[in-house]
Amino acid sequence: MAMEFTDQNFDQEVLKSDKITLVDFWAPWCGPCQMMGPIVEELAVALGDKAKIGKLNVDENPATAQAFTVMSIPTVLIFKDGKVAQKFVGVQSKEVLKEALEKI
Amino acid sequence: MDKTYDLIIIGSGPAGLAASVYASRYKLEHLIFGAEEGGQMNEIYDIENWLGDTRISGHDLVARFVAHVENYGVKIKKESVSSLKKNEDGTFNVETAQGSYATKSLILATGAKPRKMNIPGEKEFTGRGVSYCATCDAGFFREKTVAVVGGGNSAATVALELSDFAAKIYLISVEEKLLAEPAWLEKIAANPKIELIRGTKVLEIKGEDKVAKIVLDKAHEDKTNLAVDGVFIEVGTEPGVELAQRIGVEIDAQSYIKVKEDMNTNVEGVFAAGDITTGSNKFRQVLTAAAEGSIAANGVYKKIKLNQNH
Known part of the structure; x- marks a missing residue:
């Protein structure tokens, strides 16, 4: 299952993660974000232990969104070794994200 | 099957x-x-x-x-x-x-x-100030200055929506006469946060890590550079x-x-x-x-x- 990232756990769960980590920045009012929800869940299942997959609600966690200049949602950031390895703005397919995770 | x-x-x-x-x-x-x-x-x-x-x-x-x-x-x-x-x-x-x-x-x-505008800076700053979805992104522009590009109903309603968040909104239409319904135009005229710039094209979006300004094809208050934090594109x-x-x-x-x-x-x-x-x-x-x-x-x-x- 996809994880819930927050301003509080972001450092520990994402930046200090020993795995490649995908973060879906979303908010409940954002229509296109609804499309990303199930895609991210499927990715979490498909990748199992190979990567960490989760969501961050920008409404509840504005500091993290601001720290990574997320000004549009949905935005997906992929982190490796505490740094942004890739950024996607707008809805992405499961295939595109899976391929990106496997390439990094 | x-x-x-x-x-x-x-x-x-x-x-x-x-x-x-x-x-x-x-x-x-x-x-x-x-x-x-x-x-x-x-x-x-x-x-x-x-x-x-x-x-x-x-x-x-x-x-x-x-x-x-x-x-x-x-x-x-x-x-x-x-x-x-x-x-x-x-x-x-x-x-x-x-x-x-x-x-x-x-x-x-x-x-x-x-529709995209296909102007310099548009793609580069998408997600860093350039947006096509005000309902998604308006919240990122609380107390900021933004531009809405377009003159139809979508542009008009987006400008009004943003006025709940942003401090100042420029509504920039390439047409002299906006295509939006007069019912919306009345609301825009009555909204102190929205400034209409007519008959003007946005040529370029500039900034460093995020949007900082837009370049207009004709001067607005003597300047062709307009400082903005965000650009909402509503051109159809x-x-x-x-x-x-x-x-x-x-x-x-x-x-x-x-x-x-x-x-x-x-x-x-x-x-x-x-x-x-x-x-x-x-x-x-x-x-x-x-x-x-x-x-x-x-x-x-x-x-x-x-x-x-x-």
């Missing part, structure tokens, strides 16, 4: 949802596919011309449409259609990542997506017709699907409805999309009933 449906509707915006309600009442055995329930409607902040509701948000109206569809036992399949195929016996195959489905007829209601939409073209559906010069009076395309059994078509004088409204959906479902009903009588 064990079953051939009467109808598969692709798209779950107002056109697809209305088509489903009518199809249910015509007892057409059908499926409806849509990755995002409501489609572009989710991005409408405020609808004031849907008959019977003096004011409702796009999101709330979508919820009512979906409830209406589900009332007939239909569940929207949140699968994206990857391919369409026409079979020799006149039926069609619809493929998604989850499965393959056969149907006697199709209603294409996949709508449109925001373009249809998504890739799927339709794979089964030979004809489009016009602007890529809209050509439809007849009953919403049938040039391909027998393939109907289209909503923003994707040449219908309704290309007047893009929730109301016209829903109307086209109902006409398409009626067209399918007549076609299938007619075939059964043979």
Whole structure:
């Protein structure tokens, strides 16, 4: 299952993660974000232990969104070794994200 | 694949949802596919011309449409259609990542997506100040200065929506006379946060890590550079017709699907409805999309009933 990232756990769960980590920045009012929800869940299942997959609600966690200049949602950031390895703005397919995770 | 449906509707915006309600009442055995329930409607902040509701948000109206569809036992399949195929016996195959489905007829209601301006900086700053969805992103611009580019209803409503968040909004229209409904223009004129800049083109979007300014083709208060934190682009939409073209559906010069009076395309059994078509004088409204959906479902009903009588 996809994880819930927050301003509080972001450092520990994402930046200090020993795995490649995908973060879906979303908010409940954002229509296109609804499309990303199930895609991210499927990715979490498909990748199992190979990567960490989760969501961050920008409404509840504005500091993290601001720290990574997320000004549009949905935005997906992929982190490796505490740094942004890739950024996607707008809805992405499961295939595109899976391929990106496997390439990094 | 064990079953051939009467109808598969692709798209779950107002056109697809209305088509489903009518199809249910015509007892057409059908499926409806849509990755995002409501489609572009989710991005409408405020609808004031849907008959019977003096004011409702796009999101709330979508919820009512979906409830209406589900009332007939239909569940929207949140699968994206990857391919369409026409079979020799006149039926069609619809493929998604989850499965393959056969149907006697199709209603294409996949709508449109925001048109890009194709100016320098637009792509570079997408997600870093450039946005095509105010409902998604308005919250990032609290107490900031933003530009809305466009002069139609979408641009007008986006400017009004942003006025709940931003400190200052420039509404920049290439036309001298805005195309938006006068009812919206009155609200804009009365809103102290919105400044209208007419007859002016945005040439470029500039900044470092995020948007900092835009360049105009003529001076506004003696300057062609306007400092802004965000740029909302509302310059119309373009249809998504890739799927339709794979089964030979004809489009016009602007890529809209050509439809007849009953919403049938040039391909027998393939109907289209909503923003994707040449219908309704290309007047893009929730109301016209829903109307086209109902006409398409009626067209399918007549076609299938007619075939059964043979």
